[in-house]
Amino acid sequence: MKITAQFDSGNIDVISATDPADIRLAIRKDNQSDFYQWFHFRLHTPHIEAHTIKITNVNGSAYPDGWKNYQAVASYDRQTWFRVDTEFNGQELVITHYxxxxxxxxxxxxPYSYEQHLDLLQQAQLHDRCQLVELGETLDGRDMSLLVIGEPDDSKRKIWITARQHPGETMAEWFVEGLLDRLLDDDDAVARSLLDKAVFYVVPNMNPDGGVRGHLRTNAIGVNLNREWQSPSMEQSPEVYLVRQKMLDEGVDMYLDVHGDENIPYNFLAGSEGVPCFDERMRSLEQNFRQYLLMASPEFQNEHGYEVDAPGKANMTVASNWVAQQFNCMAFTLEMPFKDNDKLPDALYGWSDVRSMKFGQDSLTAILAIVDQLR
Structure with missing residues (x-):
């Protein structure tokens, strides 16, 4: 019997793996950080019996409450990921699988591998309305890539989408893949209408180094990118620095920063109510977009989410807050669950890669409904 994580986005340490009934593992911390929660490993076994896998250090992870009612995912072909019996006993995460x-x-x-990410970029650039722009390099020397979709024109709205600032939140890049599939479909009336009115600037993976390293939340040197937007640097957070500079060069009329939430089993939006420039116009835009997204997708809801920031109390190092203030525009953090969407539960798959993609596709309907109001 063997357990390994020596592959793209792999993360696990083996404590003992000799008895199928008592396999003991631990999740590694992000490099130069105390964050940890993401795991990804392969089990090779000759034993035809139930295996009990105990991840022993989850009680000290970044979000211990995230393990409550959580079910791990498994795959035989690395294409279809299904939920497996999982229990959090207060100290350990116990996965039982035959x-x-x-x-x-x-x-x-x-998972959403770096190779998948590269394939996504290459396939998107083949569309005649899509341009692949390289902004610079990460700390590990990987490309920071931007997809520009649509014919630039000063009269068009500039819509920015970023994903995976926190690399373990892979549902964010699945969401972007779905959004791109629809946006680049010449036969889709929503996509064609949107590209007549707007140009999309899409960063499918803000943190490729963290993704390859198997991190939950940080880049190659343990920096949380979604706390860098007020004063990024090429030394600490080149990923943010490069994207932020391109935003300043091009302008922003709408921004979605796509994430995953460990604790809350729903899809929801976090707005920019706490930024200094927030006014009735921005409030109306936020309310309207929430209503449009409710109509566009049964996967969305507006009852559960984060506590709203008090006026003037927003954390301005967070991407959506900085963008809202800098460009006086509608900016959201969009969150999806690691568990299931309790509004529409699925016992076999939970919230999944496929559902994330479909939610990304549906979001374009809501964006089309709001696009004329953005200026």
Missing amino acids: PEAESVYFAYFA
Whole structure:
């Protein structure tokens, strides 16, 4: 029996793996950080029996409450990820599974590999309305890539989408893949209408280094990118510095920063109510977009989410807050669950890669409904 995580986005340390009934593992911390929660490993076993896998250090992870009612995902082909029996006993995460093949992968959520990311970029650039722009490099020397979709024109709205500032939140890039699939479909009336009115600036992966390293929340040197937007640097957070500079060069009329939430089992939006420039115009835009998204997707709801910031009390190092203030525009953090969407539960798959993609597609309907109001 063997357990390994020596692959893209792998993360696990093996404590003991000799008895299928008592496998003991631990999640590694992000480099130079105390954050940890993402895991991704492969089990190869000759034993035809139930395996009990105990991840022993989850009680000290970044979001211990995230383990309550959580079910890990597994896959035999690395394409279809399904939920497996999982229990949090207050100290350990206990995964119980009867393997149907010699090799099975387990993960915190359906992974989105760096190779998939590169394929997404290359396929998107083949569309005649899409341009692949390289902004610079990460600390590990990977490309920071931007997709510009639509014909630039000063009269058009400039809509920015970023994903995976926190690399373990892989549902964010699945969301972007779905959004791009629809936006680049010449036969889709919503996409064609949007591109007549707007140009999209899409960063599918803000943190490729953290993703490859198997991090939950930080870049190569342990920096939380979504706390860097007020004063990023090429030394600490080049990912934010480069994207932020491009925003300043091009302008922003609407911004969605796509994330995943460990604790809350719903899809929701966090607005910019606490930024100094927030006024009735911005309030109306936020309310309207929430209503449009409710109509566009049954996966969305507006009852559960984060506590709203008091006026003037927003954390301005957070991307959506900085963008809202800098460009006086509608800016949201969009959150999806690691668990299931309790509004529409699915016992076999929970919230999934496929549902994330479909939610990304549906979001374009809501964006089309709001686009004329953005200026």
